[in-house]
Amino acid sequence: MTATAGGRLGPQTSVAVTRSDDSSPAAALSRATAHLLSLQHADGWWKGDLETNVTMDAEDLLLREFLGIRTEEQTRATAAWIRSRQREDGTWATFHGGPPELSTTVEAYVALRLAGDAADAPHMRAAAAFVRERGGIAASRVFTRIWLALFGWWPWEELPELPPEVLFLPSWAPLNIYSFGQWARQTIVPLTVVSAHRPVRPAPFGLTELHADPADPYPRRPLAPPHTWDGLFQRLDQLMHRYHRHAIKPLRRLALRQAAAWIVERQEADGCWGGIQPPAVYSLIALRLLGYRLDHPVMKAGLAAFDSFTVHTEDGKRWLEACQSPVWDTCLAAIALRDAGLPGDHPALVRAGDWMLGEEVTTRGDWAVKRPRLAPGGWAFEFQNDTYPDVDDTAEVVLALRRIDHPDTARLAGAVERAVDWNLGMQSKDGAWGAFDADNTSKLPNKLPFCDFGEVIDPPSADVTAHVVEMLAGTGRTRDPRTRRGVAWLLRHQEADGSWFGRWGTNYIYGTGSVVPALIAAGITPSHPAVRRAVAWLTDRQNPDGGWGEDMRSYEDPATWAGRGESTASQTAWALMALLAAGERDSAAVERGVGWLTATQRPDGTWDEPQFTGTGFPWDFSINYHLYRLVFPVTALGRYVHDAPLGRGGEE
Numbered sequence: 001m002t003a004t005a006g007g008r009l010g011p012q013t014s015v016a017v018t019r020s021d022d023s024s025p026a027a028a029l030s031r032a033t034a035h036l037l038s039l040q041h042a043d044g045w046w047k048g049d050l051e052t053n054v055t056m057d058a059e060d061l062l063l064r065e066f067l068g069i070r071t072e073e074q075t076r077a078t079a080a081w082i083r084s085r086q087r088e089d090g091t092w093a094t095f096h097g098g099p100p101e102l103s104t105t106v107e108a109y110v111a112l113r114l115a116g117d118a119a120d121a122p123h124m125r126a127a128a129a130f131v132r133e134r135g136g137i138a139a140s141r142v143f144t145r146i147w148l149a150l151f152g153w154w155p156w157e158e159l160p161e162l163p164p165e166v167l168f169l170p171s172w173a174p175l176n177i178y179s180f181g182q183w184a185r186q187t188i189v190p191l192t193v194v195s196a197h198r199p200v201r202p203a204p205f206g207l208t209e210l211h212a213d214p215a216d217p218y219p220r221r222p223l224a225p226p227h228t229w230d231g232l233f234q235r236l237d238q239l240m241h242r243y244h245r246h247a248i249k250p251l252r253r254l255a256l257r258q259a260a261a262w263i264v265e266r267q268e269a270d271g272c273w274g275g276i277q278p279p280a281v282y283s284l285i286a287l288r289l290l291g292y293r294l295d296h297p298v299m300k301a302g303l304a305a306f307d308s309f310t311v312h313t314e315d316g317k318r319w320l321e322a323c324q325s326p327v328w329d330t331c332l333a334a335i336a337l338r339d340a341g342l343p344g345d346h347p348a349l350v351r352a353g354d355w356m357l358g359e360e361v362t363t364r365g366d367w368a369v370k371r372p373r374l375a376p377g378g379w380a381f382e383f384q385n386d387t388y389p390d391v392d393d394t395a396e397v398v399l400a401l402r403r404i405d406h407p408d409t410a411r412l413a414g415a416v417e418r419a420v421d422w423n424l425g426m427q428s429k430d431g432a433w434g435a436f437d438a439d440n441t442s443k444l445p446n447k448l449p450f451c452d453f454g455e456v457i458d459p460p461s462a463d464v465t466a467h468v469v470e471m472l473a474g475t476g477r478t479r480d481p482r483t484r485r486g487v488a489w490l491l492r493h494q495e496a497d498g499s500w501f502g503r504w505g506t507n508y509i510y511g512t513g514s515v516v517p518a519l520i521a522a523g524i525t526p527s528h529p530a531v532r533r534a535v536a537w538l539t540d541r542q543n544p545d546g547g548w549g550e551d552m553r554s555y556e557d558p559a560t561w562a563g564r565g566e567s568t569a570s571q572t573a574w575a576l577m578a579l580l581a582a583g584e585r586d587s588a589a590v591e592r593g594v595g596w597l598t599a600t601q602r603p604d605g606t607w608d609e610p611q612f613t614g615t616g617f618p619w620d621f622s623i624n625y626h627l628y629r630l631v632f633p634v635t636a637l638g639r640y641v642h643d644a645p646l647g648r649g650g651e652e
């Protein structure tokens with residue numbers, strides 16, 4: 001499928017490559033490199049589609065229905081996409097080949113009802129039957145029931161209460177909005193406005209067919225014991241419901257004004273919020289409830305941002321990216337092309353360097369709440385997101401920029417220095433790094449009845465910490481005490497089987513593929529016991545076909561799924577990157593892995609990869625980065641062919 005996001009990405013054309021009989025790794029690398037170069041935008045960036053699941057598309061239709069702007073064309077094209085993702089049993093999953101998921105199926109079903117699909121149509125009856133078997137709407141997650149409450153399909157009284165007065169809690173309080181990870185924080189603030197208003201738009205149809213027991217559609221869940229955290233917060237929620245009925249009006253008005261200001265201040269230049277879907281949809285709903293007209297500049301910009309997230313397929317379907325990843329894709333592409341043998345002054349790399357330098361974030365964001373004295377300097381994931389640069393992107397951009405022979409050496413050096421200083425300042429007190437904030441580790445947000453879906457905090461992880469350690473080593477800071485603390489953290493957090501947990505990629509293969517090259521770059525020898533255990537684990541997990549793969553279910557059931565799954569190009573490349581860094585170039589495992597990549601390469605130089613190998617929230621929210629299937633194999637093949645692992649930097 002060829003897809004282009006409307007009005008934002010510009011042309012992405014493929015170079016036609018006729019595959020010869022040459023199946024050598026060098027020939028495969030050449031074909032893949034040519035294809036990757038062909039995807040670069042004229043402005044210097046790369047961006048592959050970021051595919052998630054149909055809740056993005058269902059919620060887009062529900063948002064437009066709520067705002068009164070849903071069109072027939074949008075509805076038809078989106079419904080066609082949602083139908084195309086329904087499985088034979090009538091359900092929808094959150095990742096390719098995954099199990100059926102209740103809340104996703106509920107939201108997809110409602111969207112198709114909006115599109116005019118009859119409740120008694122076979123595909124709808126099958127979906128409804130599954131929902132009832134799994135407990136009906138009452139068993140779906142809180143966020144799904146919030147969407148239903150907007151139209152009267154679920155009572156607001158039966159949802160957890162989240163008053164806007166929480167914005168008054170200071171950042172030093174045990175629980176406050178900055179206790180949440182950036183993605184959750186940006187979602188929760190507008191939802192406090194929605195919770196305060198409890199709006200209901202007239203529903204165009206009923207949903208009784210989705211209740212497990214129509215005679216008792218809103219069953220109460222029993223309270224947990226009062227001495228437990230769950231029991232405590234459930235009882236606190238009961239108090240909040242009482243407060244909703246008797247809120248102090250001047251205080252409530254002040255809280256709503258503060259929430260509005262908080263939301264508007266964080267709107268990015270492209271109209272989005274944080275570059276991600278959930279904060280954007282709820283911010284638009286909240287501002288509308290606060291009296292913002294649809295033609296207000298803030299609202300117009302926000303809705304336009306959704307248009308830029310829209311992907312139109314050649315066969316007339318329409319789907320939404322939950323986020324866009326140009327900075328991440330561009331730095332990974334630049335690293336891959338250098339590993340493939342392109343010179344540092346290649347025009348494509350210089351253009352990429354120009355673009356990345358122009359994306360540097362030099363303003364303060366929410367991260368400064370925990371680090372008020374830290375100077376800004378870093379990169380975000382998206383086109384426009386100055387409020388939330390992230391540690392992971394910043395580390396990889398530095399690794400990419402240092403390998404580009406940019407003509408403005410002073411500009412590049414200054415950006416790298418600021419980024420290194422910022423990343424060092426974002427180190428958590430345990431010696432490791434999270435993605436967006438330092439020391440975002442409180443367990444209290446996870447206990448709230450509101451938070452029954454996905455990660456809501458941003459603790460340090462092995463993959464992010466590894467990328468920072470690799471960056472610090474690459475900039476000559478191998479013996480810096482802060483680097484050593486990061487290395488020590490990684491060694492302490494190796495799993496008993498020799499792998500590392502992957503927070504932002506699936507899963508143990510990603511974690512291990514990130515950590516081993518970083519440890520080697522930081523001076524850990526290939527003979528170190530931790531490295532040997534990792535090599536043994538990867539060798540043991542290699543599939544009979546020579547590749548590697550890991551199913552998303554490893555987050556829920558690591559005993560069965562850790563390092564297990566259908567072979568994929570990206571995960572095979574991650575395993576190879578670790579093995580090559582560990583000095584295993586001539587091993588049978590590496591030869592078989594490289595053989596799998598060359599044997600499965602498409603004639604155009606890329607690979608097929610319907611599997612989801614990216615992670616938003618472990619298990620709850622999975623991502624298929626469409627460029628992963630190309631950039632990581634180019635990196636792995638480049639390091640194999642040229643025998644030059646990235647990251648072996650010297651001391652300053």
